[in-house]
Amino acid sequence: MPGNLSRQIEFILEIDKLKAVLRRTYLLTEKRRENSAEHSWHTALAGLLLAEHADLELDCSKLVKMLLVHDLVEIDAGDTFCYDRQGMEGKAEREQQAAERIFGILPETQGAELMSLWLEFEACQTNEAKFAALMDRVTPLLYNFHGKGGSWKEHGVTSAQVRDRIASVPQISKTVEAFLFNLVERAVEAGYLEE
C-alpha cells in the first residue's frame, strides 16, 4: 500500500471516534444527544445552502472543508459546552494538542493543510471562518427552539448568553444574524428561554 494511502486510511479509521463525542443539543427526530460527526455533516450542508446570504465573498469549497473538520479536535479534547465557563478554561491548549496528534496522522502536506484550516476556523478572521462560526450557531439554536427549550432549559441558559454567543461572531451575514436574533426573541416569548 502506498505510504500516503496507509496514513490516510489510518486517519479515516481514527475519525470514527468523533461519532462517539456527544454534544449538549438534542435532535428533533430522536430524543438523544447529537454527536459531533453528524453535527459536522449538518453544518457543512447548512453552510453550502446558506452561503448566498453572506455579505462578503465566500470560497464555498473552503467553507465546506472547514466545517467538515472543525470539530475533529474533540476526539481528544471532548466537546466543551459553549456556556460552561470553567470548561472553556484550557480549551485552546487541549484542542491545540489534539489537532497536532490527529492531523499528524495524515501525510505531512495534507495534515498541514487541515491544521491550517482548523486554525483559520478558530481565529475567526476570514470570511469563511466567520461564516462557519455562524453556521455552528444555526443548528443548535434551531434544535433548542423547535425542541421547546431543549438543552437551554436543561442547563439554565439565558437569552443574554445566547445573544452574546451570536454576537461573538464578527459580522458576515445580516440576514442570518437577524434570523437568529429573532429566533431568540421568539424563544423568550414562548417561554423556551429565560430572559
Place this chain on the structure above:
Amino acid sequence: MPGNLSRQIEFILEIDKLKAVLRRTYLLTEKRRENSAEHSWHTALAGLLLAEHADLELDCSKLVKMLLVHDLVEIDAGDTFCYDRQGMEGKAEREQQAAERIFGILPETQGAELMSLWLEFEACQTNEAKFAALMDRVTPLLYNFHGKGGSWKEHGVTSAQVRDRIASVPQISKTVEAFLFNLVERAVEAGYLEE
C-alpha cells in the same frame, strides 16, 4: 424572513431525520449501527482525503457536495442493504419520489442543483460520481474488516458479493480499488468473510 431563507431553514430542519436512518454497518468506537448522516460526513471527508488517488481529474468541490447529499433520499426511502436483492427491487422508484419531495423543499434553483447532483451520483458516469461510489464502499469495508466480520457475518455475506460490489464501480482509482480487493482477501484469510 426572506423566502429563500425560510425554505432553506425548513430543509435544514427536515434533514435532521437522516440521523435516525440506520445502516447495517457497526461503528468501531461504539457497538452500534452507523446512521446515514454520520456516514455522509465520513465519506465526504474520505473523498477529500483520497481524491489524489483518482486516475482521472476530479472536481473536489463537486465530489464533496455529492457525498454530503448522496443519502438524503433515505429519509423517505430508508437505507437499502446493498446485499439484499429483494430490497433492491423498487429502490430506484422509491428514491426518485423521495428526492422530489426532499429537494423540493428548497428554493427552486438550489433544489434543482442538488437533485441533479444526486442523479449524477446515481447514474455513476462522471468521474466524481464514480469516485463517490468508490468512497461509499471504503468505510463499510473498513468497518467490517476491523470489526472482524461485523455486518458481513450477521447477514452471511460472501467474498464474491463484496468483490462484485467493488467491481460494480466503473474504474476510477486503481490504487483504492487494489486496496479494497486486498482487504477482501485479508478478510477471507482471517475468517471474517466467507469465501
